[in-house]
Amino acid sequence: PGDAFANPKASMETLRLIHERFPDMLLCVATNGLGIGPYIDELATLNVSHVTLTVNAIDTKIGAKVYAWIRDDKRPLHGEQAAAVLIERQLDAIKRLRAHDIIVKVNSIIIPGINDQHIPEIAKVVAKLGANIMNCMPMVPVQGAEFEAIPEPDGLTTARLRAECGKLLPQMTHCARCRADSVGFIAEKMTTIQVDTLSHYANNLHVNSHKSRPFVAVASREGVLVNQHLGETRSVFVYEQNGSEFPLKEVRIAPAPGSGDERWQALAAMLHDCRALLVSAAGPKPQEILSEHGLRVVEMEGLVIEGLQAIYANQPIPAGMARRFVGCSQGDGCRGTGTGCG
Numbered sequence: 275p276g277d278a279f280a281n282p283k284a285s286m287e288t289l290r291l292i293h294e295r296f297p298d299m300l301l302c303v304a305t306n307g308l309g310i311g312p313y314i315d316e317l318a319t320l321n322v323s324h325v326t327l328t329v330n331a332i333d334t335k336i337g338a339k340v341y342a343w344i345r346d347d348k349r350p351l352h353g354e355q356a357a358a359v360l361i362e363r364q365l366d367a368i369k370r371l372r373a374h375d376i377i378v379k380v381n382s383i384i385i386p387g388i389n390d391q392h393i394p395e396i397a398k399v400v401a402k403l404g405a406n407i408m409n410c411m412p413m414v415p416v417q418g419a420e421f422e423a424i425p426e427p428d429g430l431t432t433a434r435l436r437a438e439c440g441k442l443l444p445q446m447t448h449c450a451r452c453r454a455d456s457v458g459f460i461a462e463k464m465t466t467i468q469v470d471t472l473s474h475y476a477n478n479l480h481v482n483s484h485k486s487r488p489f490v491a492v493a494s495r496e497g498v499l500v501n502q503h504l505g506e507t508r509s510v511f512v513y514e515q516n517g518s519e520f521p522l523k524e525v526r527i528a529p530a531p532g533s534g535d536e537r538w539q540a541l542a543a544m545l546h547d548c549r550a551l552l553v554s555a556a557g558p559k560p561q562e563i564l565s566e567h568g569l570r571v572v573e574m575e576g577l578v579i580e581g582l583q584a585i586y587a588n589q590p591i592p593a594g595m596a597r598r599f600v601g602c603s604q605g606d607g608c609r610g611t612g613t614g615c616g
Contacts, residue, residue, distance in 0.1 A: 279309035293320045307364035318374035325371050327364055328381045331389055332399045334358045339388050372404035381409045384427045397439035409446040410435045433525030445527050487549035489514050490585050492578050500574050500581055504556035513582055520582040542567035552581045573597040
C-alpha cells in the first residue's frame with residue numbers, strides 16, 4: 275500500500291530481486307508520479323509492463339485544492355507551486371513510460387465540488403500523451419480526512435464521467451477500491467500474531483455467494499425497465515440493497531462485441547461482485563459462460579425494481595415478467611447487427 279516511490283530504494287530492490295528470480299514475470303507499480311522519473315528507464319529493463327498513475331488534476335489551481343503539500347526530495351512545497359511540480363512530473367512520466375511501451379493506467383479520484391467537472395480535461399490531456407486506460411474512481415469520505423464532509427459521488431455522476439471520458443480513453447470499471455491488501459512489511463518477518471490471525475481466517479473461510487456478490491446487474495436502456503438483450507448491451511446498471519430500497523451503485527461499461535467467448539468471460543470478470551444479471555433475453559452461449567463464473571442470468575421484462583425485489587428476496591421472477599430466450603431473430607429475440615452474441 276502507498277506509493278512505490280515514496281521508498282524507491284526498497285521498491286526498486288524488490289523489483290530487481292523478483293526479476294532476477296522470475297525473469298518472465300510481468301510487474302506492475304502504482305504511484306502518484308512525483309518520484310518515478312529517475313527510475314523509468316530501469317523499470318523498462320525489469321519487465322515492468324504496467325504503471326498506474328493517480329492524476330487528480332492537470333490545472334494547478336485545482337491541484338492546489340486536492341493536495342495540501344508535497345515533499346520534493348527534502349523540500350516541502352505548498353499550494354499551486356506544489357501542484358505545478360507534481361503535475362509536471364506526472365505528465366512527463368506518462369510520456370516517457372509510453373516511449374518504453376509500458377502500459378499506463380491513469381486513476382482519477384472524483385471529488386465533488388473540487389475536480390468532478392475537471393475529470394474529462396484530465397482524460398483529454400493524458401490521452402494525448404499516450405495513456406492506455408483510465409479509471410474514474412468515486413472518492414470515499416474518511417472520518418478525520420480533509421474531505422470527510424464531501425459526500426461520495428453518486429452512481430449517475432460516476433457513470434456520466436466514465437461515459438464522457440470513455441470517448442477519449444477506454445475505461446476500467448470492474449476494479450474494487452482497496453484499503454489494505456497486504457500483510458506485513460517488505461524484508462521483515464511476519465509476527466506470530468499476524469501468522470496466527472491469517473491462519474484463523476483461512477481455516478474458517480466459508481464462501482457465501484450473497485456476501486461476496488452483494489450487487490445485481492441490469493441490462494436496461496434507461497435504468498427503469500429491464501428491456502435489453504444481453505447481446506446489444508453496451509452498459510450495465512449495477513444496484514445494491516439498502517434496507518427496502520435499491521439504490522443505483524454505478525453504471526459499468528460492458529465489453530465491446532466482436533471477441534466471441536472472450537466478451538462473456540470479460541463480462542463475468544467485470545460483474546464478479548454481482549449475484550445476478552437481469553436481461554430481456556440472452557443466448558445459450560453467454561448464459562453458459564456467465565453461469566460457469568457464478569453469475570446467474572435472469573431473463574425477464576418489466577420494472578427493474580420488481581426484478582430486484584425478487585432477486586434479493588430469493589424469490590422467482592413473477593410469471594408475468596419471466597421470459598425465455600427462443601433463438602436469435604425469432605419472436606422476441608435480438609434484432610441486432612446480425613453478427614451474433616460475441
